[in-house]
Amino acid sequence: MCIRDRTTIAQHIEETDGQKKLIAGCLERLQSAPSTVENFSAKISALSQRFSEDGTDDEIIRDIADCYTFEQQEIVRYIIIIEAAKTIGDHDTLGIAELILKQEVAMANWLLDHTPQITFAFLSRSAANPETANR
Numbered sequence: 001m002c003i004r005d006r007t008t009i010a011q012h013i014e015e016t017d018g019q020k021k022l023i024a025g026c027l028e029r030l031q032s033a034p035s036t037v038e039n040f041s042a043k044i045s046a047l048s049q050r051f052s053e054d055g056t057d058d059e060i061i062r063d064i065a066d067c068y069t070f071e072q073q074e075i076v077r078y079i080i081i082i083e084a085a086k087t088i089g090d091h092d093t094l095g096i097a098e099l100i101l102k103q104e105v106a107m108a109n110w111l112l113d114h115t116p117q118i119t120f121a122f123l124s125r126s127a128a129n130p131e132t133a134n135r
Contacts, residue, residue, distance in 0.1 A: 008110055012103075012107045015103050015107075019100045019103065022096045022099075022100065023096065023100075025096075026090075026092065026093045026096055029092065029093075030090070030093070060118065060122050061119060061122060064111060064115050064118060064119070067111055068108060068111045068112065068115070071104055071107050071108035071111060072108060074104045075101065075104050075105060075108060078097050078100055078101040078104060079101065081093065081097040082094060082097045082098060082101065085097055
């Protein structure tokens with residue numbers, strides 16, 4: 001994977017950390033537990049960490065699929081949060097969820113747009129030197 005790709009992933013990790021803080025504030029205001037958000041955040045951080053490191057075999061290809069799937073799950077969850085916030089009239093949470101939804105859609109689109117390029121790069125490197133293909 002090229003440095004630009006790693007930069008995008010690193011930026012999304014930073015976004016995710018910011019999202020966690022925003023959602024934690026909403027949960028605190030609503031007197032709810034943050035365990036779901038923490039679990040969610042831990043999963044995206046773990047996937048992103050795996051995606052940005054050197055791996056073996058076809059890890060990078062599996063990681064792209066895992067990250068894209070996870071982004072889609074986040075998108076659906078934020079759509080649910082948006083509708084729930086609208087229903088109860090929680091405008092603060094609504095605004096935060098709409099902001100985060102845009103970030104998640106952008107990352108999912110980035111992954112979708114770059115999957116062919118990353119796959120081609122992996123396959124090319126794999127054919128040339130299988131031991132360093134994931135770098």
